[in-house]
Amino acid sequence: MVDDPAAVNEIYNVGLSEKTTLNELFEMIRSLLEPRFPHPRGVRPVHRASRAGDVRLLQADIDKAKRLLGYRPLWRIRQGLERTIEWHAAKLAPPRSIDDRLPGPQVSFHGS
Secondary structure, three states: OOOOHHHOOOOOOOOOOOOOOHHHHHHHHHHHHOOOOOHHHHOOOOOOOOOOOOOOOOOOOOHHHHHHHOOOOOOOHHHHHHHHHHHHHHHHOOOOOHHHOOOOOOOOOOOO
16 A cells, blocks of 8 residues: 555556666576476577667666655566476466366266
8 A cells, every 4th residue: 555645546566676678687597497397499580680769778767666656676587487487387387188187086088
């Protein structure tokens, strides 16, 4: 709950306030996926020429969220990615068989 009325109806930038390049982010994600999904092992980023309007450097300014909301990041980028990948792997993993999805004891039917 927000105690400061000045904090209501505001726009906040929430992030870590630490610099990470796209190449570093790519490598973090790939290294975290590899143990579960080996197919990204050979994937490499494709670099292209910058386009008009591309932002070269960007870093979240979380001072406003800190000041008005008491916001403090709980995890660093790698830790957050680890948790996100673990959650998705658990939620998106297909069940081993239909029996894994059915509650209670199972009944088998054999031949006719």
